Amino acid sequence: MSNPVMIITEQRHDVFRNVTFEIASCGRSLADQLGVDLISLSIGKEIERLASELGEYGVNRSYVIDHELTEHYHPDIFTDVISRAVTTLEPQIILFPATGLGKDLGPRLAGRLNIGLATDCVKLEIREGKLVVARPMYAGKVIGEHQFRAIPQMASLRPNIFPVNRLHAGAKTNVEVIDLPIDESVRKSIVTEFISALSSKVDLTEAKIIVAGGRGMKGPENYKMLEELADLLGGAVGASRAVVDADWRPHSEQVGQTGKTVSPDLYIACGISGAIQHLAGMSGSKCIVAINKDPDAPIFEKADYGIVGDVMEVVPALTAELRQRLSK
Amino acid sequence: MNIIVCIKQVADTETRIRLTPDKKTIDTSDINWILNPYDEFAVEEALRIKEKGQGNDIITVITIGPERTTAALRSALAMGADEAIRIDVEDNLDSLATANLLVDVLKNFEFDLLLFGKQAVDDDNAQVGTLVAEKLDLPCVTVITELKLDQGKVTVKRELEVGAEFISTSLPAVLTAEKGLNEPRYPALRGIMMAKKKSVDLREGKADESKIVVTGYQYPPERKGGKIVGKGQEAVPELIRLLREEAKVF
Ligand SMILES: Cc1cc2nc3c(=O)[nH]c(=O)nc-3n(C[C@H](O)[C@H](O)[C@H](O)COP(=O)(O)OP(=O)(O)OC[C@H]3O[C@@H](n4cnc5c(N)ncnc54)[C@H](O)[C@@H]3O)c2cc1C
Ligand SMILES: Nc1ncnc2c1ncn2[C@@H]1O[C@H](COP(=O)(O)O)[C@@H](O)[C@H]1O
Numbered sequence: 001m002s003n004p005v006m007i008i009t010e011q012r013h014d015v016f017r018n019v020t021f022e023i024a025s026c027g028r029s030l031a032d033q034l035g036v037d038l039i040s041l042s043i044g045k046e047i048e049r050l051a052s053e054l055g056e057y058g059v060n061r062s063y064v065i066d067h068e069l070t071e072h073y074h075p076d077i078f079t080d081v082i083s084r085a086v087t088t089l090e091p092q093i094i095l096f097p098a099t100g101l102g103k104d105l106g107p108r109l110a111g112r113l114n115i116g117l118a119t120d121c122v123k124l125e126i127r128e129g130k131l132v133v134a135r136p137m138y139a140g141k142v143i144g145e146h147q148f149r150a151i152p153q154m155a156s157l158r159p160n161i162f163p164v165n166r167l168h169a170g171a172k173t174n175v176e177v178i179d180l181p182i183d184e185s186v187r188k189s190i191v192t193e194f195i196s197a198l199s200s201k202v203d204l205t206e207a208k209i210i211v212a213g214g215r216g217m218k219g220p221e222n223y224k225m226l227e228e229l230a231d232l233l234g235g236a237v238g239a240s241r242a243v244v245d246a247d248w249r250p251h252s253e254q255v256g257q258t259g260k261t262v263s264p265d266l267y268i269a270c271g272i273s274g275a276i277q278h279l280a281g282m283s284g285s286k287c288i289v290a291i292n293k294d295p296d297a298p299i300f301e302k303a304d305y306g307i308v309g310d311v312m313e314v315v316p317a318l319t320a321e322l323r324q325r326l327s328k
Numbered sequence: 329m330n331i332i333v334c335i336k337q338v339a340d341t342e343t344r345i346r347l348t349p350d351k352k353t354i355d356t357s358d359i360n361w362i363l364n365p366y367d368e369f370a371v372e373e374a375l376r377i378k379e380k381g382q383g384n385d386i387i388t389v390i391t392i393g394p395e396r397t398t399a400a401l402r403s404a405l406a407m408g409a410d411e412a413i414r415i416d417v418e419d420n421l422d423s424l425a426t427a428n429l430l431v432d433v434l435k436n437f438e439f440d441l442l443l444f445g446k447q448a449v450d451d452d453n454a455q456v457g458t459l460v461a462e463k464l465d466l467p468c469v470t471v472i473t474e475l476k477l478d479q480g481k482v483t484v485k486r487e488l489e490v491g492a493e494f495i496s497t498s499l500p501a502v503l504t505a506e507k508g509l510n511e512p513r514y515p516a517l518r519g520i521m522m523a524k525k526k527s528v529d530l531r532e533g534k535a536d537e538s539k540i541v542v543t544g545y546q547y548p549p550e551r552k553g554g555k556i557v558g559k560g561q562e563a564v565p566e567l568i569r570l571l572r573e574e575a576k577v578f
Contacts, residue, residue, distance in 0.1 A: 075468070100489045104470050107423070107455040111462025116424060116539030119453055137452050141345040142354070142545045150539040188467035189497035192483065196491040203489045251473070251508045252487050257341055257449065258365065258507040266577045277341055283551060287575040289567065295556070302553045305570055309560040317561035321568055
């Protein structure tokens, strides 16, 4: 079977999100195992040049859907055009990122096309010609191995897990514009208002460094401290549920079972006890630092490095010391 | 108005999940079963709509699952739902098979709102609500944190990575509940007593073959952890050294 592996890309402000390169790299490896091509599908507006850059990551052909109506994500429009493109391109595997957009879009495509979808995967391989994936379940308490029984197969990939392989620096792919008529009337809902987020310049789920605060921060005013440290490190601020429930921080910053699942290179937990539901969201972090005044706090059992102490004292000291070293 | 809430019974989030020795399945012997927390938000929202209504709204809860899952229906009834349906299925189904089975039942229903949790906290698939909406060709908004009904339309709020949006759609509509939508009530004793008396409509389900099967489980790699660098701000230089030289994050 020569049907290709296909990735659906995601861009923001005219650049691909890093997770796009992660799924391209994963897709390349699956395509190699199957001996087939890797193709990409990008949806947006004026994105041809951008799509051509995917050659660097081993994409053989790029397809774009470029239309007034696809400039911003609308679930019904995207589902309509992508499902038609999938029917034409006949991929055997479809990969896309498990971002906010991907989580909303994925099941719509799966339903429309009647395809099995495995969400939020952390490992993918080919066994006997079919896709086998691993995905965290029960809030990460176990990892389930899932085997596909039918083709096509669709999987969303958790950001920050898969390594990026920039195979051919400077390589460009051929870009083919898929010219599909788009009928506005497929929209079953309309966005009546959009409020842009004030905080967090970096997305939590894609941040390489997260500075998270819990009830030990004592009050919303003290999060300045964490914002400062996060800014210095180019990271994002996260929060425990306790402080979100207390309205110190927005829900969009909550990490954990009922919040976001994150896997940054560095997670600094400040005044967070380490409840099982919090750990569910962050124990996939590559390196965990905990700052807590209670030496018996469960977070220390999961942390690579701990400092027993008062956050009000340790966090500013950490920021000052890092600022000094980074400026050197 | 007819409101339907699809609910699932799941393991309590506090429960330690243990695998059977062959790691092919989850050992369910010690599990404390609860109503999926996100479904609780959906049930609560239905109740609030009903409380604001004219008294002629009916809330029906539906679950697919074995006998034990009747308890989840009873929890929803105790909160105040009016009717309950259980589709009797023993096996673990994938999302698509689950959705198709729900669709079989929902096809013959008149409803205005069809509510789901955003995700079941056992399989963590976050798919079934949207799949059902697709199959029924209904408008669907996921992960909502606010809901307002107004003259045959519903407007909901969704939190995004980059902000929040308000979305409006006609009825009937499918919505999936995110944390923040409301604060679910605890059932009153009277509710619990009444729920015991209500009957559960039991139906036979014939599921499609799953396209995805779970073939085994593993525990996540243990984090070693546990290295206390020191006390107070004196420990900061050593922490930075370790992050640089050992963990290599800077
Ligand atoms: C269904 C369900 C879902 C949940 N989902 C989530 C979720 O998604 N995310 C989440 O985070 N929680 C979740 N929880 C809640 C979770 O169980 C905990 O209640 C919560 O994580 C506690 O937050 P915390 O660590 O900030 O607060 P606490 O547990 O109160 O811990 C505060 C910590 O700060 C330390 N401290 C206090 N003062 C200082 C100081 N000056 N300096 C240093 N340290 C200090 C204390 O020693 C303590 O360890 C969920 C619970 C349930 C039941
Ligand atoms: N077996 C089931 N019976 C009824 N509703 C379900 C079932 N499984 C999932 N759901 C609904 O679909 C939502 C999403 O579940 P999932 O896609 O499995 O994460 C849940 O929050 C429930 O509202």
